[in-house]
Amino acid sequence: MRVLLLGGAGYIGTHVALDFIERGDSVGIYDNLSSGFMKNILPESTFYQGDILDAARLGEVLSIGWDAVVHLAAFKAAGESMTNPEKYSINNITGSLNIIIGCIKHNIKNFVLSSSAAVYGEPAYIPIDEKHPTNPENYYGYTKLAIERHLEWYSNLKGLNYASLRYFNAAGYDSNGRMTGIERDPANLIPVVMEAALGKRKLLKIFGNDYDTRDGTGVRDYIHVSDLADGHVKAVDYIVSKNKNLTVNLGSEHGLSVLEILNESRKVSGREIPAEITARRPGDPAGLIASSSKAKKLLGWKPKYSSIETIISTTWAVYKQ
Ligand code: UD1
Secondary structure, eight states: OEEEEETTTSHHHHHHHHHHHHTTOEEEEEEOOSSOOGGGSOTTSEEEEOOTTOHHHHHHHHTTOOSEEEEOOOOOOHHHHHHOHHHHIIIIIIHHHHHHHHHHHTTOOEEEEEEEGGGTOSOSSSSBOTTSOOOOSSHHHHHHHHHHHHHHHHHHHHOOEEEEEEEOEEEOOOTTSOOOOOOSSOOSHHHHHHHHHTTSSSOEEEEOSOSSSSSSSOEEOEEEHHHHHHHHHHHHHHHHHHOOOEEEEEOOSOOEEHHHHHHHHHHHHOOOOOEEEEOOOTTOOSBOOBOOHHHHHHHOOOOSSOSHHHHHHHHHHHHTO
8 A cells, every 4th residue: 555644754643654665655745854764764664844734735745645544643741732722723624635635636535544542521421432532622722623523524525535533642663663753842751751761851740630530640641652553553454344434542541650650660761750749730630541452443454563561662762862
């Protein structure tokens, strides 16, 4: 198959590229390198530098001919999306429309979207399945929901097949050490813990220890990026072979608290990792855990790398370099 990965040089995209290449697909990577890693673009793929807001350049690359596109080119900082929504409207929504319209124009039938558990908002129940109401609490989550809705319209009106993959908390690195790009100025827990372990930042701020969880700190469903990557390959196969759409959660179905992540990181790194309890971060729910039974049933997908040990050890292996 010929697969174009938009945002394929980013943290998740590089792992997705690896899986498609490993099974012998022909992979193109379209990325503006704003946060992507040139060093992780595998020689087996073809790299096209470009921005999803540059419709002419995008059209040129889409016109080459692809069986499917995987769209991973988005901003993802929920907090920032509340103070600078314009950035998210333009890149996430306008950029996605450019891709969708480009696919229609160039007769590309299959579209996989990197979506997010952020579409659900504050959980009404746990585990969260795909029938859970969608009430995003931040503008970032709204942009993902808006793109899902556009895909639904374009599917009905123009026959586009799509898969929307609602990731929970992406974490970890390729266990063979092939991907080593690290995020600049991270805000997510695990990269922040890693920087504190290295002394790159003074300490980890634990955002609240008075939640109704087993140790009072926030609980999340961390899903290994290699498991996410496998979900993309399976989703492409599903929509291509069945000529059907798909919306599924990708999560490990178990929760880890901030303290559990911190303690495992101390153990794996052998470093002290200073931490202090601070106020809650606005908008943070106590716990988020996925039900992924739909992905398991429809795709035959099953997480293999999402234990806390593998997530933290593969991440530390990259950071300690
Ligand atoms: C966040 C976004 C989510 C987005 C995801 C992708 C929110 C509410 N959610 O998920 O929409 O898809 O990132 O990047 O913003 N924590 C600390 N100290 C820190 C950082 C985090 O204690 O320095 C805690 C948080 O309170 C939370 C857990 O660690 O309990 C995970 O936080 P984080 O990694 O930021 O992910 P989410 O907030 O779950």
